[in-house]
Amino acid sequence: xxxxxxxxxxxxxxxxxxxxxxxxxxxxxxxxxxxxxxxxxxxxxxxxxxxxxxxxxxxxxxxxxxxxxxxxxxxxxxxxxxxxxxxxxxxxxxxxxxxxxxxxxxxxxxxxxxxxxxxxxxxxxxxxxxxxxxxxxxxxxxxxxxxxxxxxxxxxxxxxxxxxxxxxxxxxxxxxxxxxxxxxxxxxxxxxxxxxxxxxxxxxxxxxxxxxxxxxxxxxxxxxxxxxxxxxxxxxxxxxxxxxxxxxxxxxxxxxxxxxxxxxxxxxxxxxxxxxxxxxxxxxxxxxxxxxxxxxxxxxxxxxxxxxxxxxxxxxxxxxxxxxxxxxxxxxxxxxxxxxxxxxxxxxxxxxxxxxxxxxxxxxxxxxxxxxxxxxxxxxxxxxxxxxxxxxxxxxxxxxxxxxxxxxxxxxxxxxxxxxxxxxxxxxxxxxxxxxxxxxxxxxxxxxxxxxxxxxxxxxxxxxxxxxxxxxxxxxxxxxxxxxxxxxxxxxxxxxxxxxxxxxxxxxxxxxxxxxxxxxxxxxxxxxxxxxxxxxxxxxxxxx
Amino acid sequence: xxxxxxxxxxxxxxxxxxxxxxxxxxxxxxxxxxxxxxxxxxxxxxxxxxxxxxxxxxxxxxxxxxxxxxxxxxxxxxxxxxxxxxxxxxxxxxxxxxxxxxxxxxxxxxxxxxx
Numbered sequence: 001x002x003x004x005x006x007x008x009x010x011x012x013x014x015x016x017x018x019x020x021x022x023x024x025x026x027x028x029x030x031x032x033x034x035x036x037x038x039x040x041x042x043x044x045x046x047x048x049x050x051x052x053x054x055x056x057x058x059x060x061x062x063x064x065x066x067x068x069x070x071x072x073x074x075x076x077x078x079x080x081x082x083x084x085x086x087x088x089x090x091x092x093x094x095x096x097x098x099x100x101x102x103x104x105x106x107x108x109x110x111x112x113x114x115x116x117x118x119x120x121x122x123x124x125x126x127x128x129x130x131x132x133x134x135x136x137x138x139x140x141x142x143x144x145x146x147x148x149x150x151x152x153x154x155x156x157x158x159x160x161x162x163x164x165x166x167x168x169x170x171x172x173x174x175x176x177x178x179x180x181x182x183x184x185x186x187x188x189x190x191x192x193x194x195x196x197x198x199x200x201x202x203x204x205x206x207x208x209x210x211x212x213x214x215x216x217x218x219x220x221x222x223x224x225x226x227x228x229x230x231x232x233x234x235x236x237x238x239x240x241x242x243x244x245x246x247x248x249x250x251x252x253x254x255x256x257x258x259x260x261x262x263x264x265x266x267x268x269x270x271x272x273x274x275x276x277x278x279x280x281x282x283x284x285x286x287x288x289x290x291x292x293x294x295x296x297x298x299x300x301x302x303x304x305x306x307x308x309x310x311x312x313x314x315x316x317x318x319x320x321x322x323x324x325x326x327x328x329x330x331x332x333x334x335x336x337x338x339x340x341x342x343x344x345x346x347x348x349x350x351x352x353x354x355x356x357x358x359x360x361x362x363x364x365x366x367x368x369x370x371x372x373x374x375x376x377x378x379x380x381x382x383x384x385x386x387x388x389x390x391x392x393x394x395x396x397x398x399x400x401x402x403x404x405x406x407x408x409x410x411x412x413x414x415x416x417x418x419x420x421x422x423x424x425x426x427x428x429x430x431x432x433x434x435x436x437x438x439x440x441x442x443x444x445x446x447x448x449x450x451x452x453x454x455x456x457x458x459x460x461x462x463x464x465x466x467x468x469x470x471x472x473x474x475x476x477x478x479x480x481x482x483x484x485x486x487x488x489x490x491x492x493x494x495x496x497x498x499x500x501x502x503x504x505x506x507x508x509x510x511x512x513x514x515x516x517x518x519x520x521x522x523x524x525x526x527x528x529x530x531x532x533x534x535x536x537x538x539x540x541x542x543x544x
Numbered sequence: 545x546x547x548x549x550x551x552x553x554x555x556x557x558x559x560x561x562x563x564x565x566x567x568x569x570x571x572x573x574x575x576x577x578x579x580x581x582x583x584x585x586x587x588x589x590x591x592x593x594x595x596x597x598x599x600x601x602x603x604x605x606x607x608x609x610x611x612x613x614x615x616x617x618x619x620x621x622x623x624x625x626x627x628x629x630x631x632x633x634x635x636x637x638x639x640x641x642x643x644x645x646x647x648x649x650x651x652x653x654x655x656x657x658x659x
Contacts, residue, residue: 085604085615089597092622096590099629103579107637226611240613241605242597250598257594261587284637291630295623526559533571534649537555 016161022346034191048115049275050190056282060289065196066358078324080305084239091298093260100265108532110283118370124524125452133459135370137436138268142363148425150414177411199354214307228310259498263430266437269362368399435462435501454513462505469497571644
């Protein structure tokens with residue numbers, strides 16, 4: 001294969017100065033956009049929901065930018081390069097999950113809520129307990145996800161910039177954290193959205209270019225590519241079928257599959273994106289764009305993953321700093337030399353930055369809007385029992401302060417979690433979203449009799465059981481790769497809690513409802529149903 | 545600030561009456577009789593696929609043509625059904641749901657203007 005570098009010199013050609021300068025160019029461009037976009041950040045609707053000014057296609061790109069994390073890009077490419085088919089399985093769960101969002105959740109949520117998931121869940125139930133529970137599960141999901149992304153940033157650095165030491169990696173995590181605080185503080189949701197759009201375009205563009213390149217080398221035949229991958233793998237034919245990664249414990253895979261497909265529609269940072277568009281119809285269009293972009297991207301990762309296996313080789317990838325995650329960057333180096341590697345590295349950083357920014361603004365909005373404004377400030381109610389309007393400027397001020405606190409927590413947590421087994425943090429985020437959030441979302445939208453007790457039981461029960469099972473699982477203790485290898489309290493055999501905690505979340509929601517003697521307001525239930533299906537009251541949300 | 549969605553029952557509209565109106569009942573029935581069967585279908589098809597991948601690896605490893613295996617075709621089939629359901633839902637919602645929803649919404653807005 002002429003023009004393609006040999007495997008041995010691949011890992012040696014990393015040019016940190018070049019990679020850093022491409023990344024700095026990305027930061028400069030996005031910062032410029034963020035500052036321009038921030039001029040009208042005055043009200044809470046501006047800060048949390050970008051003034052509801054984005055179009056469906058723009059929001060679709062932003063959703064893709066928010067959703068395609070470093071785990072989906074680097075992780076899936078690497079998993080396919082080394083274990084073949086099992087990496088592909090992961091991406092299918094991530095994609096099919098969007099149908100839950102499209103059919104059951106997106107438009108109805110957009111029509112009934114204002115800024116956060118808790119707005120919808122507490123609409124017709126008792127405000128304070130439901131809002132509090134929804135805010136806590138939101139913060140838990142955001143925090144687990146954030147920690148995984150920040151710790152992942154450290155690992156990425158060692159690969160892309162050649163910074164190996166703990167101190168160097170910690171500095172980079174701090175830089176990512178500070179940049180994230182700056183973006184979210186200045187730009188609010190509008191700035192965050194633009195960062196995500198720019199990143200999605202770069203990521204998908206880079207992946208398309210590399211895919212065409214890989215296919216061109218293989219005569220534009222998927223079969224030829226698979227043959228080359230099989231020939232270059234010490235596992236041979238096994239990479240064409242499931243089993244290499246999850247074969248040892250199929251129940252664990254089933255549990256993971258449940259969490260993936262049911263978790264997405266309960267991820268608070270995904271739900272919050274639906275409030276940045278003016279109507280439910282635009283929310284629908286944004287999900288459709290997101291499905292095409294995300295699905296298309298995962299099809300590309302199939303080619304890139306097998307391409308990395310064929311052109312770079314699993315042994316080289318596993319030996320490189322960064323291990324499995326280095327498959328896509330090494331493939332870039334192999335194809336386009338240091339320039340393409342620099343570009344892909346910068347995209348990978350941009351990916352982390354865009355995802356952590358989205359998580360941070362979601363967590364800040366949830367704290368300021370749900371806990372501060374609606375629970376702490378709004379203990380007061382008027383005579384009819386309706387909440388009194390709080391000062392929206394004070395709420396945004398609290399949100400901005402929360403951003404700084406969350407940023408600092410993420411930096412400290414990310415530095416602390418360096419080198420840990422972080423995959424479980426992402427699995428935990430999805431499992432909590434699926435077991436604590438989704439049951440209450442679906443019951444609220446579709447089950448008339450659902451009560452406050454059902455919501456509170458389901459959310460705390462789902463959250464608690466997911467965390468408890470993770471603590472009792474092999475990812476936490478008992479094996480050499482565990483978080484705490486020294487002790488052994490792993491009495492639960494699966495890495496993912498979903499198979500128990502998700503049905504438990506649904507069961508508790510049902511049980512809490514049938515056992516509660518208190519009847520919820522039929523007027524509010526009717527109002528919620530009418531609003532959710534017609535968009536009455538939500539459509540004309542903005543008139544500046 | 546005109547941003548609401550939380551006005552909650554103090555806008556003078558009898559939501560229970562709206563909810564019982566024939567147009568609204570038709571909208572609700574049309575929406576649910578489309579999305580529930582479709583949601584059941586894609587979830588069952590997804591879990592059949594996951595169970596096959598987890599427990600029937602030999603079946604999934606069978607070659608159909610060249611290096612293309614049954615598993616690969618099933619996996620790509622998940623992409624095809626996802627894209628297909630997406631397009632079917634959008635076309636259905638645009639044709640059947642949006643006109644009904646707009647009709648009810650405009651009536652409510654008129655009623656609110658008079659209140």
